[in-house]
Amino acid sequence: MDFPLLLGIFPQVLLDGIILGFMYALIALGYTMVYGVLEFINFAHSEIFIVGAFVGVEILMGLKSAGLLESLPWVLVLLLILVAGMAASGALAVLVERAAYRPLRHAPRLIPLISAIGVSFFLQDAIRLFESIWNNAFNLVYPTMDPLNRRFELTETIDVSVKSLVVIVAALLMLWALHVVVNRTRIGTAIRAVAEDQAAASLMGINVNRIISLTFLIGGGMGGAAGVLFGVQYGLINPYTGFIPGLKAFTAAVLGGIGNIPGAMMGGLVLGLLEAFAASYLSLLTGGAFGAEYKDIFAFAILILILIFRPKGLLGEIVRERA
Amino acid sequence: MRNLRVRYLVTVVAALALVLPVTSVADAQSKGTIKIATQSPLSGGQAALGEGIKLGAQLAIEKFKGNLEKAGYKVELVPYDDQAKPDVGVANAKNIIADKAIMAVIGHLNSGVAIPSSEVYKEVNLAMVSPANTNPTVTDRGYPNIYRVCGRDDVQGKVGAEFAQGLKAKSVYIVHDKTTYGQGVADFFKEDAEKKGIKVLGFEGTEEKSNFDPIITPIKAKNPDLIYFGGIYEQAAPFFKQAREKGVKAKFMGPDGMDSSDLTKIAGKTVVGMYYTSVAGPVSVYPDAKQFADEYKKKFGKNPEPFAAQAYDATAIALKALEAVTKGGKAPTRDAVTAAVRDVRYKGITGSVQFDAKGDPKTALYFVLQVASDDPQKWGDNKEVKRLTIAAPAAKK
Numbered sequence: 001m002d003f004p005l006l007l008g009i010f011p012q013v014l015l016d017g018i019i020l021g022f023m024y025a026l027i028a029l030g031y032t033m034v035y036g037v038l039e040f041i042n043f044a045h046s047e048i049f050i051v052g053a054f055v056g057v058e059i060l061m062g063l064k065s066a067g068l069l070e071s072l073p074w075v076l077v078l079l080l081i082l083v084a085g086m087a088a089s090g091a092l093a094v095l096v097e098r099a100a101y102r103p104l105r106h107a108p109r110l111i112p113l114i115s116a117i118g119v120s121f122f123l124q125d126a127i128r129l130f131e132s133i134w135n136n137a138f139n140l141v142y143p144t145m146d147p148l149n150r151r152f153e154l155t156e157t158i159d160v161s162v163k164s165l166v167v168i169v170a171a172l173l174m175l176w177a178l179h180v181v182v183n184r185t186r187i188g189t190a191i192r193a194v195a196e197d198q199a200a201a202s203l204m205g206i207n208v209n210r211i212i213s214l215t216f217l218i219g220g221g222m223g224g225a226a227g228v229l230f231g232v233q234y235g236l237i238n239p240y241t242g243f244i245p246g247l248k249a250f251t252a253a254v255l256g257g258i259g260n261i262p263g264a265m266m267g268g269l270v271l272g273l274l275e276a277f278a279a280s281y282l283s284l285l286t287g288g289a290f291g292a293e294y295k296d297i298f299a300f301a302i303l304i305l306i307l308i309f310r311p312k313g314l315l316g317e318i319v320r321e322r323a
Numbered sequence: 324m325r326n327l328r329v330r331y332l333v334t335v336v337a338a339l340a341l342v343l344p345v346t347s348v349a350d351a352q353s354k355g356t357i358k359i360a361t362q363s364p365l366s367g368g369q370a371a372l373g374e375g376i377k378l379g380a381q382l383a384i385e386k387f388k389g390n391l392e393k394a395g396y397k398v399e400l401v402p403y404d405d406q407a408k409p410d411v412g413v414a415n416a417k418n419i420i421a422d423k424a425i426m427a428v429i430g431h432l433n434s435g436v437a438i439p440s441s442e443v444y445k446e447v448n449l450a451m452v453s454p455a456n457t458n459p460t461v462t463d464r465g466y467p468n469i470y471r472v473c474g475r476d477d478v479q480g481k482v483g484a485e486f487a488q489g490l491k492a493k494s495v496y497i498v499h500d501k502t503t504y505g506q507g508v509a510d511f512f513k514e515d516a517e518k519k520g521i522k523v524l525g526f527e528g529t530e531e532k533s534n535f536d537p538i539i540t541p542i543k544a545k546n547p548d549l550i551y552f553g554g555i556y557e558q559a560a561p562f563f564k565q566a567r568e569k570g571v572k573a574k575f576m577g578p579d580g581m582d583s584s585d586l587t588k589i590a591g592k593t594v595v596g597m598y599y600t601s602v603a604g605p606v607s608v609y610p611d612a613k614q615f616a617d618e619y620k621k622k623f624g625k626n627p628e629p630f631a632a633q634a635y636d637a638t639a640i641a642l643k644a645l646e647a648v649t650k651g652g653k654a655p656t657r658d659a660v661t662a663a664v665r666d667v668r669y670k671g672i673t674g675s676v677q678f679d680a681k682g683d684p685k686t687a688l689y690f691v692l693q694v695a696s697d698d699p700q701k702w703g704d705n706k707e708v709k710r711l712t713i714a715a716p717a718a719k720k
Contacts, residue, residue, distance in 0.1 A: 005541075008544055139368055139557070149568055153570065234533040235561055240367075241533060278537075279537030292527050292529050292538050293501060293530065
């Protein structure tokens with residue numbers, strides 16, 4: 001076994017895993033926040049996530065054809081697509097809640113779940129239809145922004161690109177902002193109150209419907225930002241791209257303890273790291289017997305083990321336990 | 324799944340209603356309709372190539388249906404969307420054999436879809452003429468109703484490995500997509516590369532479509548001279564793009580699955596200069612295909628994708644067989660058409676085709692091409708680096 005090689009790539013794999021992990025964490029927040037207040041899984045969240053990526057790519061392509069992509073400072077462009085992606089995904093999440101979940105609020109738990117799966121299918125093909133009208137192509141490529149592709153070579157095998165730093169910084173900033181909003185503001189207090197007990201919260205003068213909409217707005221917005229970052233980092237999106245990252249982010253939310261915001265971040269990071277290490281190391285360690293294709297099996301096997309010993313997730317369902 | 328299929332069917336039918344011109348042949352003494360089906364991915368990541376197969380077949384039918392129409396038949400194209408998925412292909416195949424008017428199938432794009440689907444065609448001895456399926460198993464099963472107009476992966480892998488040796492590559496890292504086609508051709512490449520003394524540093528399969536970081540990191544550390552991707556451009560393009568952006572310096576290479584303008588649309592300048600082997604050269608290498616390319620462009624407003632010309636030829640062969648069968652006023656049967664395809668001698672736009680006992684063309688052309696430009700519009704300008712005419716290997720028993 002080639003130990004210098006195994007050690008040499010370690011930092012790079014760690015970095016890859018962290019980037020992927022933050023991506024999962026941002027998406028997982030949408031699942032976990034909705035679960036926190038409504039106790040149901042919003043399976044349409046993977047499409048809400050990819051809508052952010054589509055809004056980002058459309059703006060970038062618009063800027064490119066207007067010749068502005070090169071002349072505007074890249075930080076500004078990035079901020080613009082992030083904000084636009086967040087706004088679009090957030091608004092869509094609110095709309096989905098209003099149209100597909102609120103009428104079913106008092107129906108048995110399974111009913112909104114099925115509604116969510118239906119919305120997910122609907123959105124996938126709606127995006128496909130929308131993109132096909134003008135381009136007749138729904139595989140969209142993020143235009144390259146050269147400053148984002150700049151790399152810093154740390155050693156021969158390890159390097160960091162600007163866009164991976166952007167992903168990490170943006171994710172950290174947003175997670176911190178969310179933490180502040182949820183824990184230090186009146187709105188955050190209201191969200192937590194609704195999560196604990198809707199009836200009591202409404203007796204305290206909290207407009208429950210508004211808070212639920214707000215939760216969808218914030219969760220959807222985080223998902224939209226993740227979508228834009230996903231597009232910038234990996235470059236190629238189509239209407240079905242959201243499904244697998246969405247599923248994994250949902251897993252991350254469960255791993256961290258569904259309904260638990262710090263748990264979602266931690267679950268995302270753990271899953272991202274597991275996946276990156278499995279994909280990079282499996283074939284090296286087993287001499288090619290198990291390759292990168294086993295990364296998900298490996299990652300999910302570990303997840304099952306964790307959940308056997310900690311069935312409520314790494315950090316547990318904090319909100320529910322308090323209730 | 325059922326719902327999915329229904330959804331796609333509805334979308335496809337709706338799209339076709341828009342795309343297909345209504346062919347109304349006012350023929351009073353009509354003897355009925357002969358249908359030719361295409362099966363290729365019309366949606367999803369490989370739709371660019373699948374669409375080319377459908378349009379190539381459409382052009383051939385419009386061009387060659389004259390004799391059959393004179394004989395009193397209406398000729399129709401029925402395109403099916405196999406979504407590049409084996410289960411969808413098989414489900415479509417069952418619908419196809421249930422439609423008694425369908426006399427031949429042109430398809431598929433993916434060997435992994437063609438092989439199970441052709442098991443269904445075989446039940447009723449329905450002729451399948453493939454424009455693009457290169458996996459050896461497609462014809463090596465020896466089914467009488469399976470034909471292809473293109474070359475084979477066992478030869479293509481060897482051509483690739485020989486070329487890699489010519490590039491003075493000492494080491495190669497092989498990545499494949501785990502499909503029958505992709506892993507198949509990667510295996511053949513590996514086998515021949517090892518024989519030629521090229522060191523295989525890794526052989527990795529992945530279904531990943533967006534995030535290739537964890538696969539690229541070990542590749543970068545092992546620093547191969549060449550990376551070979553056995554698979555299709557929709558996966559290879561983001562892979563190569565991310566690899567180059569991460570600073571991998573190896574030369575890139577792949578099989579005919581790379582052959583689509585979408586490769587440069589996705590990967591841009593990162594794949595300029597990469598090599599790919601192909602069983603279907605760009606239209607420009609076939610002197611007889613120029614007219615086809617012009618007509619295609621005029622009619623559909625875009626350049627023909629690879630395999631469009633092969634689909635055109637495959638359809639023409641099916642129509643020739645139908646003409647032979649209906650000669651003398653006989654009604655065509657599937658058995659008769661299947662048998663007649665073997666006897667067709669046809670000089671098509673991609674060369675002369677004559678089938679051997681397995682259904683392979685007796686000799687096929689193999690190309691090595693190099694990507695010339697990062698502009699998808701200029702995909703047709705890709706340089707032909709090497710061209711070989713190789714006979715199909717005899718069936719292994």
